Amino acid sequence: MTVSTSAARSDDPDHLSEVARPSDSRRDPELLREALGKWLAAQLPDAAAPVITRVQLPEANGMSSETILFDAAWGDEAHALVARVAPTDTTMPVFPHYDLESQFQVMSRIQEHSAVPVPAVYWSESDPEPLGAPFFVMARMTGQIPPDVMPYNFGSWVTDATDSQRDRLQHSSVNVLAQLHRIARPWELFTFLRLPGSGPTVNEALAAHIRREREFYEWTTQSGPRSPLIERGFAWIEENRPDDPSPAVFCWGDARIGNIMYDDFRPVAVLDWEMATLGPRELDLGWMAFLHRFFEDIAADAGQGGMPGFMRPGDLAAVYGELTGHTPRDLEYYIAYAALRHATIMMRIQTRAIHFGQASSPEDPDDLILHRAPLEAMLDGTYWEKIR
Ligand SMILES: Nc1ncnc2c1ncn2[C@@H]1O[C@H](COP(=O)(O)OP(=O)(O)O)[C@@H](O)[C@H]1O
Ligand SMILES: [Mg+2]
Known part of the structure; x- marks a missing residue:
């Protein structure tokens, strides 16, 4: 997770x-x-x-x-x-x-x-x-995992590495996605991952995925508050949904470097498969790019320099294109979708913390979302101009 x-x-x-x-x-x-x-x-x-x-x-x-x-x-x-x-x-x-x-x-x-x-x-x-x-x-495997706590971009073996080591890590991590997305006949091999309304003959995997995410959000509201921001996000995701998304491949799901164990900056174990799904390849690329942005925005708020040259969407897309021959499409859309999905998960985790007396309820439920401002900026179309 x-x-x-x-x-x-x-x-x-x-x-x-x-x-x-x-x-x-x-x-x-x-x-x-x-x-x-x-x-x-x-x-x-x-x-x-x-x-x-x-x-x-x-x-x-x-x-x-x-x-x-x-x-x-x-x-x-x-x-x-x-x-x-x-x-x-x-x-x-x-x-x-x-x-x-x-x-x-x-x-x-x-x-x-x-x-x-x-x-x-x-x-x-x-x-x-x-x-x-x-x-x-x-x-049980042994190796190094980029830490979440404190995030690797606050100072860790990843920031201590040389540029070429970091490049190797980035390249080999994108290669994990490339290799997964190349698996033949995913609909047959992973029949049990099929979502209702989605299959090999119709390009409906993204729509089905969004439907399931909405159901997940609705489920979280049974024990937690509704979020105007998340609901606005779903409306945006529907309105901006690509007409012709990339066809479905096997996607890892929780595709982020914090779920990879490395040795000498190359993956030795890819962990955490609970979000695996069949969908456009950009689901994984968007998630990978977003989770780095998530930590970068936290670092910026804390007055830290972060790692602005690392895991940049354009670089990930370029490496992915080289490795697969597929130029990722609509990547900013998928990064916004990742931010939205992550917001639902964050709300759930914070609601749980409140339930167990580990946090207090904010007045505005949208404040349960740590990356509230970045998500708002993505929906407003102003996020990337501040980054570049
Ligand atoms: N096969 C494994 N070998 C060694 N450590 C593991 C293994 N699987 C999980 N871990 C450890 O447990 C942590 C959480 O595992 P992960 O699969 O990412 O689950 P979660 O859903 O809790 O994020 C990892 O960061 C790693 O430290
Ligand atoms: Mg994990």
Whole structure:
């Protein structure tokens, strides 16, 4: 899942990642060790007798599912593993549905049908009994992830890198998208990702995607306020919808560098597949470009220089064009769509923080959206003139 507003709040750095991520018993390492050990023993042959030697919760990056890092030993071998667990309803999840089995299927198909590095996936458990919610288990990878808290552009291994290292990171990250979008016959391979009203013979994937985003927004308003800005955004997105969008490809969804693990500035693991979808390639490019702009706007508000030369939309489009032969279309439209989608997610995360007493309600619900001003400027058509 994507980044948190609160976590990234520049005016309140001590707040950090505990915000809006309510804990429950599944975060108790001892209980987890016991539960995982019992479950793992049932997956392996009797003679394996697995032992869970360590359980750890990741320090950063992620606000939606629970990620449990653990070490297990069986058959004279040590195994470094990760369990990704759906949130329970008591934690007021960000999204209405968590289909861990679908994420598991996406990852195994990506592994089989592309050169994109994804952690090997081993088991998918639909029974909520063992850990309180469905989960899957994958290989634990090692590398560096651009941090969300504090954002990488505030000073991190990404800003410390040389220009050529950063170029390599940018180029190889766009190449992840290029490789995913190249996967043949996505409608057949990912049948389970089809949205109502969308299919291979009609170019309706974008319209279907927007419909589902609206449903998501409507769902968030059942427990949170309505947002005039988000509603204006949806009207704008409909009015400006391209007549002939790029045909649908497999899209990663949460396509951002904060979901990539790097070694020597090249991806070694592409994580976080819960937003995977079938849609125009620009959905991924727009999301990738926007999430950098999101951090850049936060940096500017905090009086920081940021990384203005990094992840620029025109550069991403140029690299993508070179790698694929497809010149991205309507990229600014897709960046605005990303900003709108991110606004709904931010509202939800802030509503959750308020629900758990970690934040207070603003008078104007649009103030729940950290990037309110940038989103307004995008809808007004004034955002990019200030950047350039
Ligand atoms: N296979 C893995 N190997 C190592 N670390 C992982 C793995 N999967 C997740 N993580 C850690 O957990 C964090 C959150 O994972 P991610 O898949 O991005 O979930 P979220 O939906 O919570 O953002 C990552 O930033 C990383 O630190
Ligand atoms: Mg993530």
